[in-house]
Amino acid sequence: MSAAVQLLPLTSSLEEIPGLADAVEAFCAPLEPGPRDLHALQLALEEAVTNVITHGYGEQPGHAFTLELRREERRVTAVLTDDAPAYDPLARAEVDIHAPLAERAIGGLGVHLVKKLMDSAGYERRDGRNVLTLVRTFAPPAP
Amino acid sequence: MEITASTQNDITVLALQGRLDGLASPQLEQRLDALVAAGTRKVVLDCSALNYVSSAGLRVFLGGAKKLKSAGGRAAFAALTPAVHEVFELSGFLEVLAVHPSAAAAAASLA
Numbered sequence: 001m002s003a004a005v006q007l008l009p010l011t012s013s014l015e016e017i018p019g020l021a022d023a024v025e026a027f028c029a030p031l032e033p034g035p036r037d038l039h040a041l042q043l044a045l046e047e048a049v050t051n052v053i054t055h056g057y058g059e060q061p062g063h064a065f066t067l068e069l070r071r072e073e074r075r076v077t078a079v080l081t082d083d084a085p086a087y088d089p090l091a092r093a094e095v096d097i098h099a100p101l102a103e104r105a106i107g108g109l110g111v112h113l114v115k116k117l118m119d120s121a122g123y124e125r126r127d128g129r130n131v132l133t134l135v136r137t138f139a140p141p142a143p
Numbered sequence: 144m145e146i147t148a149s150t151q152n153d154i155t156v157l158a159l160q161g162r163l164d165g166l167a168s169p170q171l172e173q174r175l176d177a178l179v180a181a182g183t184r185k186v187v188l189d190c191s192a193l194n195y196v197s198s199a200g201l202r203v204f205l206g207g208a209k210k211l212k213s214a215g216g217r218a219a220f221a222a223l224t225p226a227v228h229e230v231f232e233l234s235g236f237l238e239v240l241a242v243h244p245s246a247a248a249a250a251a252s253l254a
Binding site: 014015017018021035036039042043046047050097098099100101102104109110112113116117 | 233
């Protein structure tokens with residue numbers, strides 16, 4: 001299967017989220033993904049995009065950033081690039097997922113899920129931009 | 144996301160349908176806050192038709208369970224779909240929230 005690339009322009013609004021899920025599904029459709037793979041990618045990207053909007057841009061509307069999706073065989077790579085102040089979401093302290101109800105922190109779960117759902121997640125500050133690269137290799141299609 | 148409410152004695156059942164993402168979660172948060180403010184103390188969240196939850200939705204679930212608990216009440220979650228179950232598992236929510244196989248079992252646990 002040949003490689004394919006798609007660039008999705010995004011703005012700093014949570015209104016982007018439902019359309020993002022649809023765009024990810026459409027991009028992955030040629031791979032005939034199983035529900036777990038598609039769900040993992042959609043969820044990780046909601047979390048990553050939400051982080052850019054809320055932490056990166058402080059929930060201020062009107063900022064533009066991009067998501068590049070790439071397919072090579074069954075490996076899907078998502079690269080999120082924004083010009084917000086330097087912020088490495090992956091450097092966030094791990095949440096304690098075994099803490100009792102009263103002590104459960106309300107934040108940090110999104111990044112935790114990104115790390116759990118992706119095969120790899122990498123951050124770099126490049127040319128004044130935050131670049132987050134997420135990779136997941138999809139399971140073979142059902143026979 | 145669609146939220147359908149029904150009551151059985153002193154138990155309110157909220158049936159959630161669709162996607163509980165960052166855009167939809169404030170809607171559920173407001174609904175839960177209104178229930179607690181109106182005196183409801185027992186809430187079943189029927190997730191049998193909920194096919195997606197993100198950390199924003201988890202925050203509302205956790206916040207709702209905590210608010211009910213501090214008001215002397217309880218929340219019970221029912222019938223998680225495979226996708227929602229996976230997110231609960233990855234987040235450790237199966238350990239801190241009461242999860243039941245069906246809405247009937249969840250309601251029985253609150254009776």
